[in-house]
Amino acid sequence: MIAKLTGLLDDFGPDWAVIDVAGVGYLVHCSVRTLEAMGARGDRATVFTDLQVSENDMRLVGFASASERDWFRLLTAVQGVGSKVALAILSALTTEELQRACANGDAAMVARANGVGPKLAGRIVNELKDKAGGLPAAPGTVPGPGAAAAPAASASADAVSALQNLGFKPAVATAAVARAADELGEDAGLDALVRVALKRAAG
Template sequence: MIGKLKGVVDSFGEDYVLLDVHGVCYQVHCPSRVLQYLPRVGEAAVLAIETVVREDMIKLFGFQDESEREWFRLLTTVQGVGAKVALAILGVMKASEVANAIALGDKTALTRAPGVGKRVAERIASELKDKAPKFASVDQETISVSAAVQENVAATGVTDAVSALTNLGYQPAQASAAVAMAVKSAGEDATAETLIRLGLKELSA
């Protein structure tokens, strides 16, 4: 099983790179974002590899680091998400961004990837929500606020504040983070107006 490849970039294809490792060229399929940031032809590159073995083929998938590879593995455990869709998601989002989107239940962010519709995004968010927090870069308070709002168990002021900030054009993750910080200083029972004011102050800092 191949876990990592260190070699020289030989050439690029539409969705893959040929990596020359001591005279043997490996065809490695990568997310588009990874292909864009790989060195030029003739330069050295290192990729974390996921080897997929099936009856009719052996295919290599390459990633910038082990975290990205782990998210590829996690995404492909979701029903209806194959390697192509997982690569598409990681092609438009970093591993930490995927984790944040799932942890915060931000399904809209997931639908930015080609081939990911609302139903698939909901399935991903639902099936991986318990695994996402440990990979996410957002703090636990933000995740808790976002989850409470989505599950309709948050205080009215919290729900209204997140909704108001979202309506003002802020991303759900930004709104939840700002309100989470506001709750820390004003308390969960604070009015929506107070949380909105403190949240806007946090966002403009």
């Protein structure tokens, strides 16, 4: 699976971009926020990706951060939320706002997104309320019971994402990386964090 792309921003539209990686153009569907983060045509861009496969379609979805990709995966796991609706929500809300809305049961905030009615918004916050605590805590939110906030360092965030890609649940990955960071110190590199966190998660 393609997990990340780094290349030149070749072209873009309202909800898509073409990233040129060594002469190969990848069509990536994105939220408005991700498109804004990419810059102008010709700029070097990095996007985290998720491959969506259905019976009659295959599309690569891109994100400015691993956190945005994690939320996209949570959203599309909710019945009635496809990739287009999930991207609309991530266009309307930052990941911090989305986490706060789910943690506080604020369906009205989620309903601000295009194509999201009150009923669907209610279902989203109800289903993701507990899972919201398993992701790195956003400013102004309190992690759910038993959930450990991930360290702020980018290496820790990448380590959490790596463990989740290996199949660990968000709460388990976050807690394991937090313990690894405590053991190794603030300057720990990604490889060391992942190695120690895997031992803690599997223990």
